[in-house]
Amino acid sequence: MSISDDYVRAVNAADEPALLALFAPGAELRNPRGIFTGHDEIAGFYRDVVFAGRARTEITRVIPGPAVEVAQLEATSPLGKPGNRTYAIDVFGLGPDGRITTLEIYYR
Numbered sequence: 001m002s003i004s005d006d007y008v009r010a011v012n013a014a015d016e017p018a019l020l021a022l023f024a025p026g027a028e029l030r031n032p033r034g035i036f037t038g039h040d041e042i043a044g045f046y047r048d049v050v051f052a053g054r055a056r057t058e059i060t061r062v063i064p065g066p067a068v069e070v071a072q073l074e075a076t077s078p079l080g081k082p083g084n085r086t087y088a089i090d091v092f093g094l095g096p097d098g099r100i101t102t103l104e105i106y107y108r
Contacts, residue, residue: 003092003100004062004071014051016043024099031105053077055086067094 003022010019020039023029029036029045036045054077061072073088086107093102 002062002064002071003069003094003098004059004090007071007090007092007100008057008059008073011046011050011055011057014054016046016051019043019046022100023103024095024097024101027100027102029103029105032107053079068092069094 006022007019009015010022020043023039023042026038027042029042031045033045033049036042055075056077057073057075059071060074063070069092071090071092073090075086075088076084077086088105088107091102091104091106092100093104095101
């Protein structure tokens with residue numbers, strides 16, 4: 001299993017505790033909506049945006065590495081137009097313990 005697999009499983013289940021367990025304390029999430037630092041801000045982003053949108057995410061490609069993992073993702077939401085998909089690249093920066101220290105999300 002990779003960090004991407006664990007991340008997508010937690011996101012799809014809207015499992016906030018499992019998701020936050022993947023992030024190191026003081027981790028930073030960067031995406032077009034802003035920069036979120038620490039578990040409280042990261043949890044707020046997922047609660048207010050991702051979980052609220054009921055996103056369903058699939059991994060289409062993973063480039064693994066010891067300190068950085070890159071995942072290509074495809075997401076849908078029942079709240080959007082039928083057939084509408086969001087494509088994303090997630091860049092996971094990993095600490096020595098394997099937890100996420102930075103997550104950069106790029107999407108269209």
